[in-house]
Amino acid sequence: MDSKKNxxxxxxxxxxxxATLGGFLFGFDSGVINGTVDGLRTAFNSDSIxxxxxxxxxxxxxxxxxxxxxxxxxxxxxRSLLLISxxxxxxxxWGSGISESSFAFIIYRVLGGLAVGAASVMAPAYISEIAxxxxxxxxxxxxxxxxxxxxxxxxxxxxxxxxxxGGSVQEFWLGYExxxxxxxxELFPATLFFFSLLLIPESPRFLVLKGKKEQASLVLxxxxxxxxxQKMTDEIASSLADDGHNPRLTDLMxxxxxxxxxxxxxxxxxxxxxxxxxxVVFYYGAVLWQSVGFSENDALxxxxxxxxxxxxxxxxxxxxxxxxxxxPLLLIGSIGMAATLTTxxxxxxxxxxxxxxxxxxxxxxxxxxxxxxxxVMFFNFSWGPVMWVMLGEMFPNQLRGSxxxxxxxxQWFSNFVITMxxxxxxxxxxxxxxxxxxxxFAAISIIxxxxxxxxxxxxxxxxMQG
Numbered sequence: 001m002d003s004k005k006n007x008x009x010x011x012x013x014x015x016x017x018x019a020t021l022g023g024f025l026f027g028f029d030s031g032v033i034n035g036t037v038d039g040l041r042t043a044f045n046s047d048s049i050x051x052x053x054x055x056x057x058x059x060x061x062x063x064x065x066x067x068x069x070x071x072x073x074x075x076x077x078x079r080s081l082l083l084i085s086x087x088x089x090x091x092x093x094w095g096s097g098i099s100e101s102s103f104a105f106i107i108y109r110v111l112g113g114l115a116v117g118a119a120s121v122m123a124p125a126y127i128s129e130i131a132x133x134x135x136x137x138x139x140x141x142x143x144x145x146x147x148x149x150x151x152x153x154x155x156x157x158x159x160x161x162x163x164x165x166g167g168s169v170q171e172f173w174l175g176y177e178x179x180x181x182x183x184x185x186e187l188f189p190a191t192l193f194f195f196s197l198l199l200i201p202e203s204p205r206f207l208v209l210k211g212k213k214e215q216a217s218l219v220l221x222x223x224x225x226x227x228x229x230q231k232m233t234d235e236i237a238s239s240l241a242d243d244g245h246n247p248r249l250t251d252l253m254x255x256x257x258x259x260x261x262x263x264x265x266x267x268x269x270x271x272x273x274x275x276x277x278x279x280v281v282f283y284y285g286a287v288l289w290q291s292v293g294f295s296e297n298d299a300l301x302x303x304x305x306x307x308x309x310x311x312x313x314x315x316x317x318x319x320x321x322x323x324x325x326x327x328p329l330l331l332i333g334s335i336g337m338a339a340t341l342t343t344x345x346x347x348x349x350x351x352x353x354x355x356x357x358x359x360x361x362x363x364x365x366x367x368x369x370x371x372x373x374x375x376v377m378f379f380n381f382s383w384g385p386v387m388w389v390m391l392g393e394m395f396p397n398q399l400r401g402s403x404x405x406x407x408x409x410x411q412w413f414s415n416f417v418i419t420m421x422x423x424x425x426x427x428x429x430x431x432x433x434x435x436x437x438x439x440x441f442a443a444i445s446i447i448x449x450x451x452x453x454x455x456x457x458x459x460x461x462x463x464m465q466g
Contacts, residue, residue, distance in 0.1 A: 061113020333382020
């Protein structure tokens, strides 16, 4: 036990790291597709729309997984949902690599999407429910560090496998193409996630919700101290509905039958995080850079660079989030993304056509590369971690599961729309116009944050207002 603090910091950190393995898999599963696009196109003989759906199919599962995870977590428990997601990660990783048709591949990717959706909302919610208020932001931000580490690990393993085989579509070990092995690498962290979850406790707030106050007190006694455990248990119980009913979707409505303002704010945070186009970089980074003249090898190396810079940006956010707050980080990020996306759009607008492909001059290529990586850094300094932190903590205890369900559904549906439409826009209106659209939404997000988002730094979860 920390002698200066009223909590067991080493244990809380250890438990948080186990939960954020779900974030690592979230990132890996999202990023691994980046290096397999050519392999999918070749193996399944798909056109741009078909390839787009192969890539985006996981996101449909994510939307469903996020929605039902929030609701099921109020029935089965936070840890139980994370265990289910670990099993789905394992099944999806194996099946995606072994698939021989688009249909089979989509089924396995949707299963992976269910896992990603569940982990994306449950890991930060679980961390928020076991963490002290004064370090809750930093601990929940570890989720985004884990996501970026997962993305970077996927980019790195994709690069190594493609480089070793001579290309993602070339045969590698045991007669299977390299792109299949890119999916199978995920089996190792997914298995580790499953067994690690067996070692951590259930959320004490869920235990109180289910009337298991004695178990909740035992968990809180381990996380904080025995003398304050009972008081904390009583405070959690009093924050739940006065009539004692279990959480339900109708709790998201106020007494007049209108959707509560906090729910709209959650939906706005979840949606704007995707409308700025960040997952175009995550899912189509290799395709994007190849489309303006970079080789496959160069494009995969750029992905690795983006991953490293992203980790640095998230670490900076981790240091500052509990010092300056959530809202300032969101505002800085929105302003930075609007400026850098506008720069990227301008650079792509200067490209010339050569043999049917866009080609940037050396100077504008560098401008696009620097601006794109600055954009990724601004995102991972702000909206990347802060959105998940706020969704995990901003809803009152009674509303948390349902609020996460609805916000998660909007987050992943927006992700699906952006991901599905990018190949179509790339072939239709072009890169410059596509990035102009993302820049527009980044600019609008500045107004949204300034006007509607309330600061949550330093507040206990029981102090959150609906």
